[in-house]
Amino acid sequence: MVQQGDQWLGSAYVAPEVFALRPDYRALLILADGLIPGPSDEVTEKLLHAAEERAPADHPHVEAWREAFRAFGAKPQRTRPSVDALLRRVPQGLPRVDRLTDAYNAVSVLHALPIGGEDVDRYRGPLRLVRATGDEPFDTIVEGQPAVERPSPGEVVWRDDEGVTCRRWNWRQCVRTRLGPTTTRAVFILDALGPMDGAALAEAGSALVDALRATSPGVRLESRTLQPTA
Structure with a gap:
């Protein structure tokens, strides 16, 4: 149990x-x-439908994320920033997960920023964003079976004391900490680069707070922004 x-x-x-790599990076x-987990429902269907209807066709923030991936050696055509992958699914319909x-996901698409x-x-x-040594474990699924991978040295990863929780900044989350049917307490990470200013x-x-309140009335919320010190 965390603090x-x-x-x-x-x-x-x-x-x-990480800030040396991208001095314009901020994480909200x-x-x-007090979240209420469960399958997709009418509330989330409305949120996703609005996102599909109003998704931006192109956005400079998405291109900034592609550049950030290239900066630590990832190929964004193969391992896309999460928002890039979601926006590409809009014409066929966004996934309905839970x-x-x-x-x-609806807020991520509407505002063109990665959210985990x-x-x-x-x-x-503690949750922290670091550049990997390459020794950290990452719990995942390969061909339907549990597996442990290792990030590339220098890769930007979110992690805790046990291992990597999200590889390549916001590309893929681990199995251990992902949201599930019993999740009532969660942290949401909103990733921003230069084209997205503080107001945006x-x-x-x-918008995310509103969506969470719509799905979980009575939810209790706290927030903090991580950014370079002046």
């Missing part, structure tokens, strides 16, 4: 070497307690 509320948010950090963390995932959601109670120690990031955060 409570503001203590856990206060322990999160971005390593200096939203901690939600109430919590649908809510943040993680089960806080499955974390061990705050607007996306407000």
Whole structure:
């Protein structure tokens, strides 16, 4: 079990070497307690439908993320930033996953920024964004079977004390901390680069808060922004 509320948010950090790679990077963390998990429903269908109808055809923020991936050696044509992958699915229809995932995917598409959601109670120690050594374990599924992979040295990863929770900044989440049918406490990570200013990031955060309240009335929310110090 991780620390409570503001203590856990206060322990999160971005390593200096990540800010050295992209000095324009900021992460808005939203901690939600009292979530109501479950399958996709009418509320999330409405959110996803609105996102499909109003999704931007192109956005400079998506291209900035492709550039960020190239900067640490990833090929964005093969391992796309999460928002890039979602936007490419809009013409065929966004995936319907579950109430919590649908809510943040809808906001991600509408505001053209990567968003991830993680089960806080499955974390061990603080959340942090670092450049990998290459030794960290990453729990995943390969051909339907549990597997452990390792990130490439220098890859930008989110991690905790136990291992990598998300590879390549916002490309793929691990199995251990992903949202599930018993998730009631989660952290949502909104990733921003230069083309998205502070006002736009705050607007996306407000949209996510509204979506979470629509799916989980009574949810308790806290937030914190990680950014370079002046």
